[in-house]
Amino acid sequence: MNLLTVKSVGKSYGGVVANHDVSLTVPKGKIVGVIGPNGSGKTTLFNSIVGHHAIDSGEIHFNGQEISALTIPEIARLGMLRTFQQTHIYGKMSCVQNMQISSDIDARWRIIFSPFSKEIDERVDELLAFVGLYKKRFLLAGDLSFGQQKLLEFAMALMKKPKMLLLDEPTAGVNPTLINGLIDRLQQVNEEMGITLLVIEHNMRVIMNLAEHIYCVAGGTMLAEGKPVDIQNDQRVIDAYLGN
């Protein structure tokens, strides 16, 4: 069953066509990768999917529901979250607070004026330990290193118990020794928590190990798709990256 289906989505900014007739499907429980040269429209595609901007044409279905007209918070509440290329964390709040606020806040008035429940605090500790930030839990998130902020952002996304995560370059700027740990955790999250992943990645070693199926975007259109091995040997993909 496909959790996410993107059908011939188009998006242009003025005269610049960022996405044209882009389609992809993400089966439930799988890890799917998106690669492509800089400026090829990967992040635009992510923005379209999560409702950051309205799309010009096409359809986006998540869990059997048309979502292209919904707002970001509405889509987030359906269980699809994204992380950013640059880290987006709450810098002036401690790691614990960052995690707490990422739990599913109940929109009922009576409940939002009460503190966080004990279960949430336990889950915060558990997930901070999972990404290895437990020791630093009372530090301001803004004081963490870039790599640690990425881990924190990843843990924050997990707080929501999402069905699907869209990760925009999870390993960019993370030091090489941390990258292996991060790959392990992504796989663990996928296998143990059953979270479907859609990953944009520039690091070929990472994406080839991680993803079961890869889409290559170039110049705003879908250039190729297939298993990692096929993509690696696809002449069009090589040309897109190196020029011909």
Added chain:
Amino acid sequence: MMTKTKQNTLMWLALPIMALAPLLFPSHTTLMTYISVMIVLALTWDMLGGQTGYNSFGNIFFFGVGMYVCAVVQRDMFTSGLDRFERISEVVVSISASEYFISLATGALAGGVVALLLAVILGSGILGMRGHYFAICTLGLGHAGAEIASGIDYIGAGSGMVTPIYPSDAFIGKEFFYFYAFLLLALITFSIFRKIYKSQFGLALNAIRDNENKAESMGIYTTRYKVTAWSISAFFLAIAGAGVGNVIGFIDPVEIAFSGPTFGVWMIVMAILGGKGTLWGPVVGACILYLSKEAFWTYLLGWDKVALGFLIVVIVVYFPKGIFGWIEERKQFKNRVTAQKGSDK
């Protein structure tokens, strides 16, 4: 940092001192009344300005709205038989003590509710705007309020309104009554805000301050929360306005009700001096600014504005995050040290 029990003991010790203050220093009762007013002003400004990071220059609007709504209720509640145009400005209504207090309470509450509704309507419109754009948008609010009020005959137009005379047969003198009324208002506002800042809602406001895009992408309905915060502030601010109108006894649309250059600016300066986005900052900022303003005015008349300006410059230079912001920073530094020494899970 003080523990919770220590803080509570301190508060319980401070309470009787505050309650007895007008008996100990009767000649300073009005001054102490205004300190409570300023605390409410700074606290309410800080909820959106500090905790949520949305600087508003238009909060004075709700202050004026509360003042006017309350004065109208006080005027009309027990004297509706009179021709309304006879009762404005020149004709001072005299009512009995019980009528005075009932109409004051009703009026203050009505002012709060009207301000809250206006905040919901205005907020839904302009709180969708981010940061600076919102700030610019609020610049005209107070001025607009003054212009509108100056044009409505029902509320005295440009010549303003007079609030009812405090009943001479009341159980307590006017100064004392308003001192305790404002002390109570400040305490209620403070404790409600403290509860809010500890709640999920309070943390959501901080999240909006730190990174609104992220908060939105994590499923927080940011605009709805911002509007709620502004409405809560408007409610308490309007009640404060209702009381201030009665303390002064006369409501001028430009100079008192929608007075941007005085109350409107003070509430911002006080919150920033004490520490934006902290619970105690606005309280301390309000005390410091108002006391030094009064002291400079008494001892340095003529140079008082210069001295006040100098004080603000000194605090901004040496404590750019305000007094409590500086304390929080020290605390955070300690945390960093412990985190380095601390053990892993």
